[in-house]
Amino acid sequence: MGSKPKYDRTFVEDHLSQYGYKLKSEYKTAGTPMLVECANGHIYQTRFQNFYHRKTRCKVCQGLGNYNTKEELIRKLKENNCEYVDHYRDPKIKRTIVKYICSCGGLGESRIDRFLLGERCTECYAERMRTSRKKGKLERMEKLISKSSKEEQ
Known part of the structure; x- marks a missing residue:
């Protein structure tokens, strides 16, 4: 029984x-x-x-992802000045992949959680890398200049 x-x-x-x-x-x-x-x-x-x-609650309301509807995906993309193209479920990683036109005009494709953390299209990524490298070089040059000017005094 x-x-x-x-x-x-x-x-x-x-x-x-x-x-x-x-x-x-x-x-x-x-x-x-x-x-x-x-x-x-x-x-x-x-x-x-x-x-x-465990007191688990709605992940969307907690801001933890799992955007279940197409409308929610589109809204999040628009909030970040991007335009929705398509989305699909990747069976290997069990995540939703979103295709979008980035704010820079490039075509992007990423997981929605990574998009919300700031990941964008390859053009934006490349530009961010160029900018950070330039910034790093400038900072190193400024250090060298200030170091040499202190040594001269």
Whole structure:
């Protein structure tokens, strides 16, 4: 004879509602994946044991990624002066890859989390490297000049 589950559907729904969340799929056990909707309407997959014990919440609302809708991707790109082209799921790394036209006009392709950390197209990357190298050279030259002027005095 099987034992009664520790958390039944009513308990789970009540607990989720205390935090403004709704159960959007079937509930089986605390360790089984289920769909949950946060107060802002983001739907994501979690396990009740993670929600209850580890206090995991909506990653989108926490700013941790997992942009599930095309509209959210487009909004984030526009906020960074980029234009959405396409996106796809890379099965090797299990991440969403976004193709976009960068603010500089170059074609970019990167993971959305890396884009949000500042990664841009190869043209912007190359320009950033050129700029940082020039800056480094200037700083080294200024140090040498100031060092030699101090030695002369």
